[in-house]
Amino acid sequence: MESIARKVMKKHKVFRLILLFISIIxxxxxxxxxxxxxxxxxxxxxxIATITYxxxxxxxxxxxxxxxxxxxxxxxxxxxxxxTIGSIVASIIYPIMIQLTxxxxxxxxxxxxxxxxxxxxxxxxxGVANGLMYRTGYNQGGFSTISQIxxxxxxxxVAKSTLVLNVIVVLLGTFxxxxxxALYAIILLYINSLVMDKVLLGISNNKAFYxxxxxxxxxxxxxxxxxxxxxTTFEVKGGxxxxxxxxxxxxxxxxxxxxxxxxxxxxxxxxxFVVTDSYQVEGGK
Numbered sequence: 001m002e003s004i005a006r007k008v009m010k011k012h013k014v015f016r017l018i019l020l021f022i023s024i025i026x027x028x029x030x031x032x033x034x035x036x037x038x039x040x041x042x043x044x045x046x047x048i049a050t051i052t053y054x055x056x057x058x059x060x061x062x063x064x065x066x067x068x069x070x071x072x073x074x075x076x077x078x079x080x081x082x083x084t085i086g087s088i089v090a091s092i093i094y095p096i097m098i099q100l101t102x103x104x105x106x107x108x109x110x111x112x113x114x115x116x117x118x119x120x121x122x123x124x125x126x127g128v129a130n131g132l133m134y135r136t137g138y139n140q141g142g143f144s145t146i147s148q149i150x151x152x153x154x155x156x157x158v159a160k161s162t163l164v165l166n167v168i169v170v171l172l173g174t175f176x177x178x179x180x181x182a183l184y185a186i187i188l189l190y191i192n193s194l195v196m197d198k199v200l201l202g203i204s205n206n207k208a209f210y211x212x213x214x215x216x217x218x219x220x221x222x223x224x225x226x227x228x229x230x231x232t233t234f235e236v237k238g239g240x241x242x243x244x245x246x247x248x249x250x251x252x253x254x255x256x257x258x259x260x261x262x263x264x265x266x267x268x269x270x271x272x273f274v275v276t277d278s279y280q281v282e283g284g285k
Contacts, residue, residue, distance in 0.1 A: 016136040023132035024090060027140065028097035030129060032105045034122035036060060038115065041173025042126075042185045042192075043166025045071075045142035051176055061102070065095035068141045075145040079152060084145065091141030115184065123188040127195020135199070204277035207257050211248040211264060213271035222263050223250050251278050 031046050039054055041047040045067040049060035068091030075084040108118070133140060147161040166189075174182035213219050216233070223231050231250040237243070252260055257275070264271050 019132050020090060020136045021093065023129045023136070024093050024140065025097050025101070026125065026129040026132070028094060028101045029104060030122055030125050031060070031098055032101045033108055034118055034125075037105055037108065038118065038184070039173075039177050039181055040119070040122075040185050040188060041170055041177065041181070042189055043143070043169045044140075047166075047169040047173060051172060055176065059099075061095040061099035064098060064142070065091075067143075068092070068095060071142050071145040075149065078149045079145075087141035087145050087148075094140055116187075119184045119188050120191060123191025124195050126188065126192040128199055130192060131196040131199025134196070204279050205254055206251050206278040207254055207260075208249065208251050208276045208278040209260060209264075209273055210276075211250070211271060211273040212245055213248075213264070213268045213273075215268040215271070216246055216248060218267045219264055219271070220248060222267060223248075223252075223260065226263070227252065227256060227259060229256075 034040065035042065035046060036050055036053065039050060041050050045064045046060070048067060049058075049063040052058040052063050053060050072084060072088045072091050075087060143162070143165045146165065150156040150161045170182060170185055170189075173185065211219060220231055220233070223229050229250055229252050231248050233246050233248050236245055236247050250260075261273075261275070264273055
């Protein structure tokens, strides 16, 4: 399995590194135009850098670099060179980009633009930047390395540890900058997560239907002959009654969602079905 993971990481390596570089530049621009001027603490090393900048006048790029170096060294100790090298590269480039794009902080004055509008715009751009970052298979270093260590050695999920670490940083920001800034930061993080999912997964053009019905032959005929889509049937056993049932699976274009749902209801009003987004469909005939 590890050899497969290595093959995946080697595939399109140059393209992924270019994408990584673009996402880092975009993240640095967002930090200097939106997060730092508005004193928005959204977690991570950037959040710590914002706090220390306003409290102790420490250059944000220097603070991010110090945190990145510290976490990279810890990563080398607990994860090894192979799993840390990608984050080390990003850890060095990111603070450099923050320093180089620092003059952009004068482009937008917080008192001249609606803050909520800036937060929404920053959330969208952050989602794009983070989505591109995760699509490369690398991370930005910093607290992401800590999350990876916790997963490798304590089996704590990356999502959970990342959430806890970011919440701690946001709470620190709340203490120093007030509740209003914290609420804006939460709005930004929420928009960021929505946009990031779209960048990672794309917009769903298909729906997957899982259907259980007593009139499976009629439903199958409707989907195959009337709508022109294939269907797969497999056996399952119910958890409560432990009764063997047949589940039909079909993937249809989103534009035909209404035809399928209403058609199933017309054939069997007691039919049970689950509909999920299907982001990628490959293979089959």
